[in-house]
Amino acid sequence: MDGAAVVNGRRNKGSSRGNRVLKALSWWRHLRLAHRLGLGYGAVIALLIGLSMVMEFRLQALSDTTADALQRQYPKTALVHEITIELGVVARAMRNVLILAEQDAPVPPLDEIEAAQRRMEQALNRLVALAQDPESRALLDKILTVHSAYAVNQEDFKRLVGAQRMGAARNLLVVDINGYQEDYFRLLDQLNRLHGARMLVASQEVEARHAGARRLVYSAAAVAVLLSLGVTWMLTRSVLRSLGGEPDYAARIARRIAAGELGCRVERRADDDYSLLHDMDQMRLTLIDREQALQQANAELRHTVDQLSAAKDELVSSEKLAALGAMVAGVAHELNTPIGNSLLAASTVSDASERLRHCVEQGITRKALSDQLDEMAAAAELVQRNLHRAADLISSFKQVAVDRQSSQRRQFQLDQVIHEICLTLQPSLSKAKCQLDVTAATGLVMDSFPGPLGQVLTNLVQNALLHGFEGRADPRIWVEAQGLDAGHVQIVVRDNGVGVLPEHQGRVFDPFFTTRMGRGGSGLGLHICFNITTAVLGGKIRLTSSPGAGTTVALVLPRRVPDLQPQRSEETDEHAR
Numbered sequence: 001m002d003g004a005a006v007v008n009g010r011r012n013k014g015s016s017r018g019n020r021v022l023k024a025l026s027w028w029r030h031l032r033l034a035h036r037l038g039l040g041y042g043a044v045i046a047l048l049i050g051l052s053m054v055m056e057f058r059l060q061a062l063s064d065t066t067a068d069a070l071q072r073q074y075p076k077t078a079l080v081h082e083i084t085i086e087l088g089v090v091a092r093a094m095r096n097v098l099i100l101a102e103q104d105a106p107v108p109p110l111d112e113i114e115a116a117q118r119r120m121e122q123a124l125n126r127l128v129a130l131a132q133d134p135e136s137r138a139l140l141d142k143i144l145t146v147h148s149a150y151a152v153n154q155e156d157f158k159r160l161v162g163a164q165r166m167g168a169a170r171n172l173l174v175v176d177i178n179g180y181q182e183d184y185f186r187l188l189d190q191l192n193r194l195h196g197a198r199m200l201v202a203s204q205e206v207e208a209r210h211a212g213a214r215r216l217v218y219s220a221a222a223v224a225v226l227l228s229l230g231v232t233w234m235l236t237r238s239v240l241r242s243l244g245g246e247p248d249y250a251a252r253i254a255r256r257i258a259a260g261e262l263g264c265r266v267e268r269r270a271d272d273d274y275s276l277l278h279d280m281d282q283m284r285l286t287l288i289d290r291e292q293a294l295q296q297a298n299a300e301l302r303h304t305v306d307q308l309s310a311a312k313d314e315l316v317s318s319e320k321l322a323a324l325g326a327m328v329a330g331v332a333h334e335l336n337t338p339i340g341n342s343l344l345a346a347s348t349v350s351d352a353s354e355r356l357r358h359c360v361e362q363g364i365t366r367k368a369l370s371d372q373l374d375e376m377a378a379a380a381e382l383v384q385r386n387l388h389r390a391a392d393l394i395s396s397f398k399q400v401a402v403d404r405q406s407s408q409r410r411q412f413q414l415d416q417v418i419h420e421i422c423l424t425l426q427p428s429l430s431k432a433k434c435q436l437d438v439t440a441a442t443g444l445v446m447d448s449f450p451g452p453l454g455q456v457l458t459n460l461v462q463n464a465l466l467h468g469f470e471g472r473a474d475p476r477i478w479v480e481a482q483g484l485d486a487g488h489v490q491i492v493v494r495d496n497g498v499g500v501l502p503e504h505q506g507r508v509f510d511p512f513f514t515t516r517m518g519r520g521g522s523g524l525g526l527h528i529c530f531n532i533t534t535a536v537l538g539g540k541i542r543l544t545s546s547p548g549a550g551t552t553v554a555l556v557l558p559r560r561v562p563d564l565q566p567q568r569s570e571e572t573d574e575h576a577r
Helices: 002-029 033-102 111-130 134-162 166-243 247-258 276-362 366-406 414-424 426-431 450-467 525-536 566-576
Strands: 410-413 435-440 445-448 476-483 488-495 540-545 551-558
Touching (some): 033 111, 033 134, 276 366, 410 414, 414 426, 414 488, 426 435, 445 551, 450 488, 450 551, 525 540, 525 551
Antiparallel strands (some): 410 445, 476 488, 488 551
């Protein structure tokens, strides 16, 4: 029983420690992926920075050790070598002087000996200042003693040479100076070996520190690699858990959902409630619901569009009937005057004929016969002139009607077409008591669609009559046409009406936009003008207006309309009449 209790207690302790670890790490899974990556890579960077700082510290210590060794030992060794070299220079110079004297050659100056002596003195003084340890000081004391005696003998040697006592100088060199030189060289060699040994010790110390630093760097690098691998494994595992699986699988599911395969199955862990795959699965279900709602909305929208299209067709038909009525009224109005004049002249001819018959029966003079014939001729001429006028009007109205009906492309004189169109508008203008002034340059030949152009001008004038002159006592409309360049013409329709409000000017060409809905405005007139001008005539239309200062609509049209698709003119028939 006691053993089982101990085992259970250990298990409970292990379980509680595991739970504490899981709780301590639970914050990690609730972090955003960007935060996890930032923390992970931040840890790696911090580790590398720490490694760099340790390496910098060890390298600085190694550098300090090397610098100390060089500062403490190398200058002494270099000075010993320098003194040894200068001592050799002095010895050779003295021997050369004696050799040249034996050969009866000119004795060179002793400047080289003196310069070498000065350099030896300077190097020896620096060496004495640097050497502080007892062993070096003991050897230096001996060297200074030998150097003093050697210097005295050198002075004697130079004095004897200067006095041309070469034999005495040779004896001094052989007996005294050579002994001092040998002692000098021996002591310098001992000092050099002493400093060399110390340089060796310092070098070994530097090498030991270098080896320690190298071991530390390798150990730190190995620890950094292991910790980096651990952080990488943790980040990889975290990313995979955030994705819900391998990236290829998540990408494949995303592509299938993007391709519209909303019925695909998403395989994920049962406890996965936060990964990307979980979100993608929820998105898939949401898209299915949205697609069903969108299909229902599309069905309702199609039904609404069908109703709107039927209403638009009905309004367009009303526009066509209104245009046809205006054309018929224009024909009747314009033909009324010539036909009435013709009837009056015909009545005159009939009355004159009756009078002539009566006079013939009663007897008639030549003068009376001539008067009757002149009256009948004048009446006949009046009938003929008015009938020609009626024929011309019928021809113009017929051309307008043909253009409106067929919308065929042809060449035409722009001023002639504008005047013909304006004739059909006279009844509406007379009813509104509006004056229409037409100024069209002659000789402007266009290769375009006169029917749609007539519909545009008719709609612009009718729109001005309907919307522009409310409360105006002297309504007036101007239609002006002129050439812009070799390839374009400009037609301007302007009035002196009430103008268009600034907030309405950006919407005047929108379909069904009208300020007189229910009072005779369908909202399609200017929309049809815009469509015909841009899509059929290949031009541009622009409206400018100021409230109270009238409205100006400018059309810029190519003289030769660009080649259009064959069905374009057929589509225009639905809007151009």
